[in-house]
Amino acid sequence: MPIIVGEVGWPTDGDKNANVNMAYRFYNGLLPRIASNKGTPLRPGSIDVYLFGLIDEDAKSIAPGNFERLWGIFRYDWQPKFAMDISGRGQNSFFCTGPKRAVPREVVPV
Secondary structure: OOOEEEEEOOOOOOEOOEOHHHHHHHHHHHHHHHHOOOEOOOOEOOOEEEEOOOEOOOOOOOOOOHHHHOOOOEOOOOOEOOOEOOOOOOOOEOEEEOOOOEEEOOOOOO
């Protein structure tokens, strides 16, 4: 049976464990694991994952907590929060946004 993870991410503010450093650590662990196609010990093979979310959502309810609006890998103004490599190959870079698409720019250690 194929595994699809519906949503996965880490908030970058709004809780004691929600910050940019923890989100960076989370994605730096997750993305290489997904790219390796190793799966888990009980379910070897590839796993499809959908990142939650692309951009912070300022209109979202904060009833569950202040962190709820801050799951994006980009801020409200489309500026990246931290360097990451969505291919999982460890080539972290910041993405700068343009009017039509995101393109990588210089690698900056975090």
